[in-house]
Amino acid sequence: PKRESKFQPNREPTFRVRGVPNDWDRNKLESFLAERDIAAAPVVQSLAKEFHGRSQAATVFFQNTCQLPLKISLPAYSGQFGEQRILTLDHDFIGITSLFTPPQQDHKVDIIAISGLGGHAFGSFKERDREHMWLRDALPHGMIDESDKHFARIMVYGYESSVPNSDSFQNLEDIATSLHSDLRTLSFDSSFKPIVLIAHSLGGLVAKQVLISLCMSKDKVNRSLKRAIYGIAFFGVPHDGMDISSLIPMAGDGPNRFLLESIGSTNSQVLSIQQREFSKALGGPGESEVVSFYETRLSPTALKDEGGRWSMSGKPAALVSKASATHCRPWEDGPEHICAINRTHSEMVKFSVEDPEYDKVLGRIRSLAQHAITARRSM
Template identity: 60%
Template sequence: MASVQSEKPNPTAAFRQPSSNIGKTFRVRGVPRSWSEDDLQSFLEDKACSEPNIGSLANEVHGRTKTATLTFQHNSSQLQEILTVKKLKIPLHLLSKKPTRAANLVFDYDFSGITTLYAPPPQDHRVDLLAISGLGGHAFGSFKERSGEHMWLRDALPYDITGEDGDKPGVPISRIMIHGYESSLQDCDSFQNLEDIGTSFHSSLRSMAIAGSFRPIILVAHSLGGLIVKETLISLSNSDDEEDQKLLRAVYGIAFFGVPHDGMDIQSLISIVGNGPNRFLLESIGNHGSQILSIYQREFPKTLGGQGESKVICFYETLKSPTAKKDETDKWKMTGPVAVLVSKSSATHCRPWENGQQYICAINRTHSEMVKFSSEDSEYEKVLGRLQSLVREAGKVQEAREALVAQKRM
């Protein structure tokens, strides 16, 4: 669980308090592929009368446009109007050619679906890393340092995963993506279950397969996100669809962060959801013999082949987390008594042959903080080393898998 509060604000309050948009990370989709960061910056400065800080600008998976992540330095009436409408039309003379449909910049802060944070040039692209956040989290905010702007998946990892000697030494080789979904706890109207959320994640993965540009895939999953990964991979393994099988063969490694394979402590969280429609989702991941978790434990080890054909690394928290408690204004805050939300045994109980030290790693953080790293963070260095090893191994295993498939077709 990332937090009861996330990057997603109250949309009404956002425009009652002009300063609330400042420092908030927005996603801007629909950026023309011909545009550079300078092009986007000058366009937004002119239209919004506010200077943007652009954190990333990358080609999207579908290949039609680019997506940016950015913050604004100060407010203006023009900016408020744009963020209220959430669209900004691009004049035809600023496009490289006449579009086949209306061209707009689309603003949001929910980050639903896939967002590409970094994409290397096609000739350097060797691996895909796709991250998915946890319960009550936010696709972008969950991986951003607390009270800071550093988002390690965007600001550090692309430049730390580079080619080896003889193969693009020192050159970034990984496309970095995040996947967002609705997982809020308080005042939530969604009654989706793990299968429903897994279906959405499945669709996002298929968009990569259909675009035909994917490479060996490394999945990074926090908390509930890891169960969604397991649900999706089980679904892929049970499918005889060609695109699904391509995706399954492409997945080599997974980094699970505080994933409740055997359940988590949901006692304080139940009070937040009450009898809301999302109560069933929460109860399904509790540590009281959940049937769905038992099914995942039985079926997941079969999805990616046997020992040596893939690799799963499990990270576990070693600091207790504050639990949910109402404050003096009757709002839920994570200020209650501390507890271990996901135990070491639950977080590391994944595949039976991966129980050695090379497959598990302690992160000296709380459940929420274990995927939030600052610049020059020693805990990040632990994670980086494990991810680098997954990337190195992924290419070799992928080549062997494809060769075996080709041999079977002959």
Template identity: 50%
Template sequence: MNRASPRNMNTYRISGVPADWGCEQLQSFLNDQETVTDAEIESLAYENNSKSQVATATFSNSPSQLQYSCSWSIPIPRASNIKPNRKQYLTVGSDFHGFTTLYTPSSKDHKIDVIALSGLGGHAFGSFKEKDGSYMWLRDSLPYDLSSGTDNRPIARVMIYGYESTVAGSKSMQNLEDFATKFNASLQTIVNAIKIRPIILIGHSLGGLIIKQALISLSGSENKDDQKLIQAVYGVVFFGTPHHGMEIGSLIPMVGDGPNRFLIESLNYSNSQILTIQHRDFHKALGGKGDSEVFCFYETLQSPTAQQDKFGAWKMTGPDAILVTKSSAIHCRPWEDGAENICALNRTHSEMVKFKPNDSDYNIVKEKIKGLSRRALIARGLANDINNDKCNKFGHSANGPRCYKCGEFGHFANDLHCYKCGGYGHYANDVHCDKCGGIGHYANDPHCYKCHAYGHFAKECSMR
């Protein structure tokens, strides 16, 4: 059987991959399934919990189990020499709802998290994929372009987040606040990690509004985990986000009197109270000038609008229009309205986040994200981080000590090294706290979320 051309192949997410499996073992397991033809593993990365992995894959022909369903669960046989435990499954799906990790660097190199959200009527993976191709820049390029200065090892975990945003025929009555609440709940898996890295958020269209609403909610919360999250977020990159509304004339006939009509109407240019309130509150969500950075890309190419054909199907064949104007796309924070924080892309609304290999527009976007990441490592790292002009890494000066044993800075090879956690200055049998990663105390000892010390609670903190 001839292999399908890339443009005709769908990408699927495979969840629940055992942590000790590699690409070859996963590919072999899938190809052993009766309905699978020529499975190709495109990525394999640890999920947020690090107990399992998630993959993206293509098949020459869609398995029959997925032709009438969006997911397929495959039991993983138990090894005969392992005592009974929870039954494991691989889940193959096409909706990509929730988080999907596209790339995870080694724990030693992992310095930053990048999370991307698609727009209205979009798809978490497909919206960022090359049109009529298999290339997906968030998976295939960005992780390798965000690297350390000396050895070019990737430093960023890259994730996408998916949600149900179908326009025509939707049965969902979710609004912006509902989307944001669920996104925040999903972000809690990041807080549960021993170490929280700086976060860069990427939002296309409606995805950008969800990010804004989520950050507003986090900033107003007194919950310590929410405060950790909002403090970790350093930068947001918006692509065609309708901060001040968008053209919805062709969308209203699509939704009719459906339950999602309120969501669509809340995106209108004319007097959207929701967007007005959001715009006001977002100014304060990430602190003042210098505490964070926001960058806005806007479209300059007209997009086809939705139109119903003679069979009743909705297709993008209507009159061309700019869906999100420049004034709406850059209507963000007042101190970030200069050329250093806004940029035009001569693309349609949907193609703003669809790049091909070696795309000149991707190079522009890449450099903006690289700059944000570099500055995030300074701003969200230690207060005395120094930009080392010798190796382009942070947290030490060029003439600082370097350990030839582990390659890290700030200590010598004869200092104590712990093989348990990879740190230095203590032994492996010293007490390790599973809660904050500190040494010399237990996880159930009092921890203060205000000053991040232990031995007292926040209400007793002198910084209160």
């Protein structure tokens, strides 16, 4: 008889735990959570100092359903002004979350990943039905210098971008404004580490919009932030639009329909203007660098079942064409800047352990990071 696999797909979400005291390690946090819900069997998978430095953020997987409250008081700890210290749990990952922070003396570059339309800051980059999340579990160890020291802080940025039943009427500029505000908080004494952005799908359009607004700003911090952003790795970013035909019925006449239509592949004026402005915003050759990855597999489209539930199980389609995904800057058209990923649109940012597709990505992101550091030294 055929042997059954012991692997059981994980359906429980990964939680983010914020407010972890700086003097706690993984074991301390794991014990603290287990004491309050031992049946949940928590496993702390990462613990990193937050960008503000006041506390740490963790990613935690509960092997069984978590019954913990979303806010847990730390009675033995109080803040700078005597306020109560609290651990907060969530699985939305809105805003900036640190996944890995190197020692301060080794920290040379910041890498920030931005998810796409209907995506999730953490889940979009996690292997489907498994726990491997390459930004957390692999990328930090690919960013080591000749002395075997980790030099990159790895973060993810999350924002609300669901398509069905959305009550949001935000547009590209609105989402970019939120990201812009959060990026400003990364400054230390009005200066920034060199920054490399990893952007999937809509996230790339958001990143471009941020660069455009920074380019037009006279504010000192904004100008410093603009100089800090050296490179972007675009994954399936629809510079010339994408196939939204199956998404429009999902949005219906909801307030987010305008956002969807603005990134469609049919004569999007929003994207045309953005592309023209972006070509001047990031900087020329030597000042900046862009790498574009494009999908080479058809993606399932949105389909509504008899119960009124939407799922990505419809007729396969090419959501973002190669031409759209690679229509960026004319001088970056060689194989070192354009690379195929043999995946669907959503799967192109999900990698497994020892994944050959990941090796392609790692090499190019590491190159961006190293060039960002070199460019900073020569400024």
